[in-house]
Amino acid sequence: MTTTRGLEGVVATTSSVSSIIDDTLTYAGYNIDDLAENASFEEVVYLLWHRKLPTKDQLAEIKKELAENAEIPQEVVDHFKSYDLKSVHPMAALRTAVSLLGLFDSEADVMDPEANYRKAIRLQAKLPTIVSAFARIRKGLEPIKPKSDASLAANFLYTLTGEEPSSVAVEAFNKALVLHADHELNASTFTARVCVATLSDVYSGVTAAIGALKGPLHGGANEAVMKMLKEIGDVDNVESYVHEKFARKEKIMGFGHRVYRQGDPRAKHLKEMSEKLTNLTGEPKWFEISTKIEEVVTSEKSIPPNVDFYSASMYHSLGIDHDLFTPIFAVSRVSGWLAHILEQYENNRLIRPRADYTGPDMQKYVPIEQRG
C-alpha cells in the first residue's frame, strides 16, 4: 500500500460545484474574479446549488426563502443564555448550535432531495443569525430579529450591531462572502462529504464541517492572523517578528496553500478591501503591517498569502470581534458545504479509505496478572 500524507494530490471525487485549475478558482464555471466584482452572495448561493446563475425571479425566490427562514428557534437563544459564554469560542458555540438546530427540524432525517434542499435553505438562512445572536448575548445584549427585505450581508451586519450598516461595509462584506463561499475539496467540505456519505443527515454534515473549519490550519487562520498583527503592533517590528518565527520553524498564519502554487486568487480582492477599509477607519497601520509581512515572507520563502491573510484586517476594520472571523467564514462556506452535501447524496458511495498499519506485530493476549 502506498500512503499519501494529508491526501496531497489525491482526487477523491468528481464535483461540478467548483474547481481550482492552474491557480484559477471557479464556481460552476464562473471565475471568482468575475463573481467578486459583480455577484451578490445570494446569486452565488443559487449558482452553487443549481450550477447556473439565477434569473430575476429565481433570485427573488431564493432571497424570499432565505429571509423567511432566518429566524432561529428560541431554544437556541435560551441555550446560549444558559452558560458562561465568556469562556466559549464562537466556533464551538456555532458547532453546538447547528447540531441543536437539527433537533428542532422535524425534517432533519427526511432524506428526499426536496427535504434536503429545504434544510439547505434553513441552514444557510439561520447560520448568520446564530452567529450574531451569540455575539450579542455574550455582551449581555438581546438578539436582533433579521429584516425580511435586507440582503444576507446587510442583515448580518445589522443583526450584529443593531445599526444600519453603511453601503461600503455591505459591499465589502458581500464580496468577502462571495470569495469564501466554496473551494473545491477543502478540509471542511471533505469532512462534510465523508459524513453524509454514510447517509447521515444534513445537520450532521454541517456540524462536522464546522468542526473541521475551526482549526488554525483551515478557517481558524483568519483569527490567528489578527492576533499576529496585534502582537507585531508596528510596521518596524515586522522583520524581526517574521525572522524569529522562521528561526523557530513556526508558520506565519495566512500564508501557504496545499493547492495554489503562484498564489491564492482570492487574496488580491481582500487586500484591496483591506487597504480601502483600513484607510477609511483611520487605522492604515493594519494594512501597512500586513503588506510588510507579505513582502518579507514572499521574498524570503516565496510563500504567498492566502484568503485568510487580508480578510483579518478587513474584518477588523468593519468593527467585527476577532473571534467572529472564523464563524463568518462558516456563514459563507456553509453554502459550499450544502452544495457538496446535496451533490454527494445525488451519487453516493461510502467514503472509506485505508490506513497503512505501523503498530506492533501480531500479539497474543496476556492475562493482566502476567503483564510486566
Ligand code: CMC
Ligand atoms: N509559514 C511558513 N512556512 C510555511 C507556511 C507558512 N504559513 N506554509 C507552508 N510552509 C512551509 C512548511 O514549513 C513546509 O516547509 P518544509 O518543506 O521546509 O518543511 C512547506 O512550506 C510545506 O508546508 P506544509 O505544511 O507541508 O504544506 P501543506 O500543504 O500541508 O499545508 C497549509 C498547507 C495551508 C496548512 C500551510 O501552508 C499552513 O499551515 N499555513 C498557515 C495556516 C493558514 O494560513 N491556513 C489557511 C489555509 S487557506 C484557507 C483556508 O483553508 O482557511
